[in-house]
Amino acid sequence: GIQVEQSPPDLILQEGANSTLRCNFSDSVNNLQWFHQNPWGQLINLFYIPSGTKQNGRLSATTVATERYSLLYISSSQTTDSGVYFCAVFAGNNRKLIWGLGTSLAVNP
């Protein structure tokens, strides 16, 4: 089945720094979603991005479906950005989400 790999697995930033998180997938996908799991365990939708680029405040995402990867950019990071960032792709006629293992981000003040 399709594999989803995220890198890096862990990331520590100083507040104000920028970062790029990567998601590679092993086969063609119809759709891709980025989530943030905050320290309280809640899963927050960030982007639904099958292709192209989207921006939401300090966050933006780019998916290049033909090359099978997606990038999540975090600019001017804040301590509230801490948590785990997951990438998930839709497979199997869009009935199932296949998840990466996440990037654990810690932003220090």
Added chain:
Amino acid sequence: NAGVTQTPKFQVLKTGQSMTLQCAQDMNHEYMSWYRQDPGMGLRLIHYSVGAGITDQGEVPNGYNVSRSTTEDFPLRLLSAAPSQTSVYFCASRTDGNQPQHFGDGTRLSIL
């Protein structure tokens, strides 16, 4: 809209007990899913449903049952709890296969 509501938020069970985790959504979504999240393993799909009366198995269905009698509700049943089922359980829903998935806040379940 309340979105996706899961109850309870926390539960402790003894081995062999049964329990139902509740999930309800008020967005008229057709697709609903149950995941479990364990440390270092990401989210794994337990069961899913593409509409009322239709359910199917995910990656880790053993030990769990589901039903979908209404569009709004998708309960997850543990018939005989085992310590290996200690996990955080998330319910999710979406309109159809081409729309983003929305999650409940999770249920933390411990089996002693």
